[in-house]
Amino acid sequence: MEGVPSRMVTGYVVFRQRPTFSPSAVLIVTLDDVSLADAPARISSVETLTPLRDPTLIPFALHCYPADIIPNHTYAVRARIEEDGRLLYISTRAYHVITRGAPSDIEIEVEPVGQSHDG
Numbered sequence: 001m002e003g004v005p006s007r008m009v010t011g012y013v014v015f016r017q018r019p020t021f022s023p024s025a026v027l028i029v030t031l032d033d034v035s036l037a038d039a040p041a042r043i044s045s046v047e048t049l050t051p052l053r054d055p056t057l058i059p060f061a062l063h064c065y066p067a068d069i070i071p072n073h074t075y076a077v078r079a080r081i082e083e084d085g086r087l088l089y090i091s092t093r094a095y096h097v098i099t100r101g102a103p104s105d106i107e108i109e110v111e112p113v114g115q116s117h118d119g
Contacts, residue, residue, distance in 0.1 A: 007066050009045070009097050011106040013058040013079050015089070019112075025083040026050045029060045029108070034094060035073040044068050044075065052081070071099055079108045087113050 009031055027049040032041035045062040052058055062077065069075070076094035080087060089110040096102040 007064045007069055007098070007104075009062040009064075009077060009104050009106070011060060011077070011108060013060060013081075013091075013108050013110055015056060015110060019055050019081075019089065021052070021055065021081065021083050021088055023051045025052050025081055025088065027052055027058055027060070027079065027081050029062060029077060029079045031062045031064060031097070032076050032078060033070070033073050034076045035070075041076075069098060073099060075099055075102070077106060077108060079110050081110060089113065 013027060013029065027047075029047045029049075030043050031045040032043055034041045045064040047060050047062050049058065049060065060079075074096060075098045076096050077091075078094070079089075079091045081089040089112055091108050091110050095106050095108050097106060098104055
């Protein structure tokens with residue numbers, strides 16, 4: 001059927017440690033065209049989820065139109081969790097998907113904002 005997105009990126013948002021947030025927390029997952037190093041990423045798809053029922057493994061599905069995916073471009077998925085406009089968790093690396101041999105099903109790890117990485 002024309003006009004219906006038929007490409008999909010699926011996966012889970014995961015945490016290193018059990019997160020804590022209220023029922024008003026929102027997960028925002030984006031599919032970005034990150035091909036141009038000197039330009040802002042172009043968002044190709046966004047999914048927003050609330051409430052977050054299982055705070056340890058959160059499924060997502062990003063839908064996009066095949067015509068929006070350019071085979072020689074690079075796409076990445078990013079995730080963040082906000083609560084009342086405040087950023088709580090964020091993915092700290094790019095998860096490449098769809099093109100250039102990258103998968104369409106991934107796990108994205110998010111980390112608490114402001115946590116020390118001294119290990």
